[in-house]
Amino acid sequence: MANTYAVVLAAGQGTRMKSKLYKVLHPVCGKPMVEHVVDHIQELGAERIVTIVGHGAEMVQEQLGNRSEYALQEEQLGTAHAVLQADSVLGNLEGTTLVICGDTPLIRPETIQALLQHHQETSAKATILTGIPEDPTGYGRIIRNAEGHVERIVEQKDASSEQQLVKEINSGTYCFDNKALFEALKLVKNENVQGEYYLPDVIEILKQQGDIVSAYATSDFEETLGVNDRVALSQAESIMRARIVEKHMRNGVTIINPTNTYISADAIIGSDTVLQPGVMIEGSSEIAGECIIGPNSHIVDSKIGDRTTIHSSVVTKSVIGSDTAVGPFAHIRPDSEVGNEAKIGNFVEIKKTKLGNQSKVSHLSYIGDAEVGERVNIGCGTITVNYDGKNKFLTTIEDDSFVGCNSNLVAPVTIGEGAYVAAGSTITKNVPAQALSIGRARQENKEGYVKKLKLK
Ligand code: UD1
Numbered sequence: 001m002a003n004t005y006a007v008v009l010a011a012g013q014g015t016r017m018k019s020k021l022y023k024v025l026h027p028v029c030g031k032p033m034v035e036h037v038v039d040h041i042q043e044l045g046a047e048r049i050v051t052i053v054g055h056g057a058e059m060v061q062e063q064l065g066n067r068s069e070y071a072l073q074e075e076q077l078g079t080a081h082a083v084l085q086a087d088s089v090l091g092n093l094e095g096t097t098l099v100i101c102g103d104t105p106l107i108r109p110e111t112i113q114a115l116l117q118h119h120q121e122t123s124a125k126a127t128i129l130t131g132i133p134e135d136p137t138g139y140g141r142i143i144r145n146a147e148g149h150v151e152r153i154v155e156q157k158d159a160s161s162e163q164q165l166v167k168e169i170n171s172g173t174y175c176f177d178n179k180a181l182f183e184a185l186k187l188v189k190n191e192n193v194q195g196e197y198y199l200p201d202v203i204e205i206l207k208q209q210g211d212i213v214s215a216y217a218t219s220d221f222e223e224t225l226g227v228n229d230r231v232a233l234s235q236a237e238s239i240m241r242a243r244i245v246e247k248h249m250r251n252g253v254t255i256i257n258p259t260n261t262y263i264s265a266d267a268i269i270g271s272d273t274v275l276q277p278g279v280m281i282e283g284s285s286e287i288a289g290e291c292i293i294g295p296n297s298h299i300v301d302s303k304i305g306d307r308t309t310i311h312s313s314v315v316t317k318s319v320i321g322s323d324t325a326v327g328p329f330a331h332i333r334p335d336s337e338v339g340n341e342a343k344i345g346n347f348v349e350i351k352k353t354k355l356g357n358q359s360k361v362s363h364l365s366y367i368g369d370a371e372v373g374e375r376v377n378i379g380c381g382t383i384t385v386n387y388d389g390k391n392k393f394l395t396t397i398e399d400d401s402f403v404g405c406n407s408n409l410v411a412p413v414t415i416g417e418g419a420y421v422a423a424g425s426t427i428t429k430n431v432p433a434q435a436l437s438i439g440r441a442r443q444e445n446k447e448g449y450v451k452k453l454k455l456k
């Protein structure tokens with residue numbers, strides 16, 4: 001959008017969170033609050049985005065990268081003072097500036113769009129996004145005159161008991177005529193209970209100058225929820241979670257118990273996939289269609305192919321092919337790549353391992369730092385001995401080979417194509433293709449020995 005700019009307020013420490021983590025970096029459905037806000041503004045196509053940062057600025061910059069410009073507010077003297085820090089970047093531009101708090105992650109892009117439109121239609125110098133919550137405590141109240149026009153905003157702490165009865169609140173999101181905003185900001189004083197420079201005071205200043213000030217009320221109060229403490233954080237989390245699961249259900253995903261299913265804001269899920277209770281999908285995971293994700297599975301930053309089943313398992317930063325079965329109780333650790341029609345059974349741990357198509361590790365195994373070919377069968381209790389206490393070594397298991405139960409494969413080692421490893425072997429040397437390797441003591445039977453023992 002031409003001549004539309006945005007200022008994101010993110011310099012407050014967030015004392016009420018009682019946290020070491022900078023407030024706006026607290027995640028809601030897996031994504032830092034401020035990133036939700038910046039995502040929405042980007043979606044609207046604002047020409048420039050300036051994020052106001054304070055202590056912990058580096059962490060916010062690391063999170064948002066070059067998606068935003070930054071202005072430093074060294075001391076947190078209030079929201080008006082915060083916006084003023086963008087003066088050198090935006091102050092001289094003609095256009096409309098959206099100001100939005102980094103702690104209101106639930107505001108939808110559609111609502112911001114409607115706010116901008118209302119602002120344009122009313123030719124206002126400022127338009128406030130307002131809401132009517134059940135309990136307005138803590139928010140700035142919108143004070144209207146007898147004709148219903150906005151006069152000013154009064155903060156909770158400065159409000160008289162009569163003003164505290166007002167239900168309409170300031171969401172902390174506004175549109176301004178850019179030049180009028182920066183001129184008015186310079187006139188804001190800090191004569192209030194908190195001794196802060198309040199951005200909402202700009203409204204009264206513009207009004208007194210005879211400018212048009214307008215308000216756009218959203219009917220969905222939930223959107224304007226400001227996260228100041230952990231109680232509000234959990235409210236934001238549950239509202240956003242409900243929105244996300246609803247989106248997926250509308251896209252054709254079956255979710256057995258939506259209140260007990262946790263999906264990150266950025267996850268992608270194909271249609272006819274079924275999510276059973278307790279499923280948690282984090283990060284930028286992608287799950288294809290017709291999958292069954294069984295109870296309490298936890299999938300983080302992973303990609304899962306069509307018709308794959310994951311039962312009560314943990315999959316992290318890995319790729320799993322189509323028509324594959326995982327679990328119950330399997331652990332797929334980072335950098336693993338499992339092929340199609342493969343099987344990873346119960347109590348199997350896989351780490352940094354490539355497992356080819358149609359290969360099986362069905363029970364009780366640890367396969368780490370390994371390259372396993374296609375159609376390989378790895379017997380129960382197999383272990384890749386990949387670590388000598390200092391370094392990690394690679395195990396290679398070639399196509400069509402068969403590893404018997406309870407084998408130790410001491411890496412670095414290669415099991416050649418089509419080779420067999422006898423059950424109970426400890427393999428320390430490479431096994432040639434098509435060979436049978438037996439790495440265990442020969443069995444000796446002592447006939448009648450038990451009888452002799454008992455006679456002693
Ligand atoms: C603010 C509004 C209030 C509104 C509410 C909506 C003011 C004075 N009050 O109150 O009218 O109802 O939001 O949620 O604006 N920040 C800075 N620098 C500062 C202070 C704050 O960048 O010096 C940032 C914070 O990081 C936060 C945002 O501004 O993202 C709002 O600050 P916060 O302290 O949460 O304001 P509220 O008391 O919630």
Ligand code: CA
Nearest residue numbers: 103226227228
């Ligand atoms: Ca707030």
